[in-house]
Amino acid sequence: MSTPETNITHIARRMLSAKAEQFTESVIREMTRLALKHNAVNLSQGFPDFAAPLEIKEAARQAISDDINQYAITWGAKPLRDAIVQKFHRTQGLTIDPEREITICCGSTEAMMSSMMAIINPGDEIVVFEPFYENYGPDAILSGATPRFVKLQPPDWTYDEKELAAAFGPHTKAIILNTPNNPTGKVFTRAELEFIRDLCVRWNAFCITDEIYEHILYDGTEHITMARIDGMRDRTIVINGMSKTYSVTGWRVGWAIAPPETTQAIRKVHDFLTVGAAAPLQQAGALALSLPQTYYDNLAATYATKRARLLKILEQAGFIVYKPRGAYYIMTDTSRLTLPQKYRSSSETADVSFARYLVEEIGVACVPGSSFYNDSRDGASQVRFTFCKKEETLAAAEARFAHLHP
Numbered sequence: 001m002s003t004p005e006t007n008i009t010h011i012a013r014r015m016l017s018a019k020a021e022q023f024t025e026s027v028i029r030e031m032t033r034l035a036l037k038h039n040a041v042n043l044s045q046g047f048p049d050f051a052a053p054l055e056i057k058e059a060a061r062q063a064i065s066d067d068i069n070q071y072a073i074t075w076g077a078k079p080l081r082d083a084i085v086q087k088f089h090r091t092q093g094l095t096i097d098p099e100r101e102i103t104i105c106c107g108s109t110e111a112m113m114s115s116m117m118a119i120i121n122p123g124d125e126i127v128v129f130e131p132f133y134e135n136y137g138p139d140a141i142l143s144g145a146t147p148r149f150v151k152l153q154p155p156d157w158t159y160d161e162k163e164l165a166a167a168f169g170p171h172t173k174a175i176i177l178n179t180p181n182n183p184t185g186k187v188f189t190r191a192e193l194e195f196i197r198d199l200c201v202r203w204n205a206f207c208i209t210d211e212i213y214e215h216i217l218y219d220g221t222e223h224i225t226m227a228r229i230d231g232m233r234d235r236t237i238v239i240n241g242m243s244k245t246y247s248v249t250g251w252r253v254g255w256a257i258a259p260p261e262t263t264q265a266i267r268k269v270h271d272f273l274t275v276g277a278a279a280p281l282q283q284a285g286a287l288a289l290s291l292p293q294t295y296y297d298n299l300a301a302t303y304a305t306k307r308a309r310l311l312k313i314l315e316q317a318g319f320i321v322y323k324p325r326g327a328y329y330i331m332t333d334t335s336r337l338t339l340p341q342k343y344r345s346s347s348e349t350a351d352v353s354f355a356r357y358l359v360e361e362i363g364v365a366c367v368p369g370s371s372f373y374n375d376s377r378d379g380a381s382q383v384r385f386t387f388c389k390k391e392e393t394l395a396a397a398e399a400r401f402a403h404l405h406p
């Protein structure tokens with residue numbers, strides 16, 4: 001029987017976008033809200049809880065004092081575009097044109113969305129490795145792309161070449177790559193990139209490569225941008241940003257590097273989505289990208305220490321850990337740990353119950369593995385932790401894990 005309430009729901013449904021109905025709120029960001037509610041140690045969302053570099057903050061203050069307070073050029077302030085050109089050349093050996101190949105956006109999140117909206121047509125497919133950074137699912141829905149998922153298999157998160165080749169076809173518009181990878185910490189090797197290149201060339205597809213963790217590398221691994229692989233310069237869109245490298249996730253400054261024609265389309269979408277990223281923070285970005293190599297060496301060394309610390313804490317607590325080669329997350333398997341009876345539920349996957357138990361009773365927030373998979377059952381025994389946190393935060397998590405019983 002229809003009640004006033006169901007009528008309202010019915011009307012609301014018709015009034016709302018079918019696209020928006022297809023995905024849920026971000027699980028990662030929800031976990032941060034739960035961490036606050038339960039006063040838990042937050043090892044869920046990937047934002048540093050320590051200060052950003054002094055000189056970058058000073059540059060932002062100075063930019064506001066200097067009255068850089070109005071719209072920047074929609075595709076980005078010239079000093080920041082020039083700094084990106086110099087840094088990309090210094091780190092990857094590629095020369096790009098600041099006038100025709102860069103779009104500064106509101107974070108790499110917007111750079112990814114604008115890029116996808118700029119290239120996707122109805123019927124287009126995108127290939128996505130899973131587990132994947134959760135934004136790529138809604139990005140696909142909002143841009144109208146149909147995702148084809150290809151598994152990365154633990155412990156080394158390798159892909160099966162046949163499975164990857166089978167995911168490509170005449171409708172493939174792009175593959176989404178994320179190296180160094182969130183959530184797995186995988187860093188794609190040159191051989192893997194070349195295999196992907198061959199498929200992109202064969203099927204005339206783009207590679208959109210999210211390289212936001214490019215400087216957070218361990219064990220001598222090297223970050224190679226797909227744009228540097230022979231034959232890929234003209235079909236690669238590089239997504240990057242300030243958030244992770246300079247510990248300023250709240251500044252919302254990111255960018256897309258793409259060939260001129262593609263950039264033209266990205267710039268149009270970007271302009272009408274957001275007009276532009278915060279002008280004074282773009283100005284400070286120019287200074288950030290000019291920091292010396294020692295800054296990046298220190299960043300990687302600091303995170304290597306934090307990685308070792310959290311690996312040990314999690315192993316001692318009973319998790320099976322997958323050692324990351326890059327980025328600042330640790331994927332774990334929870335199958336050696338027992339879940340109290342009251343958290344066993346048939347209405348949610350085990351990882352979600354486990355994450356609830358951990359945040360509510362143990363006092364540590366993590367991200368349920370299912371949020372990184374298309375089929376939530378695939379992540380049912382996994383949860384992800386981040387170590388971009390102060391030593392005291394990691395120590396607090398260690399103390400709380402003492403109450404977790406293997």
Ligand SMILES: Cc1ncc(COP(=O)(O)O)c(C=O)c1O
Nearest residue numbers: 046107108109133182241243254
């Ligand atoms: C792989 C990946 N891409 C993009 C982002 C978001 O970046 P931004 O802050 O530049 O929007 C994140 C944040 O966690 C991420 O892990």
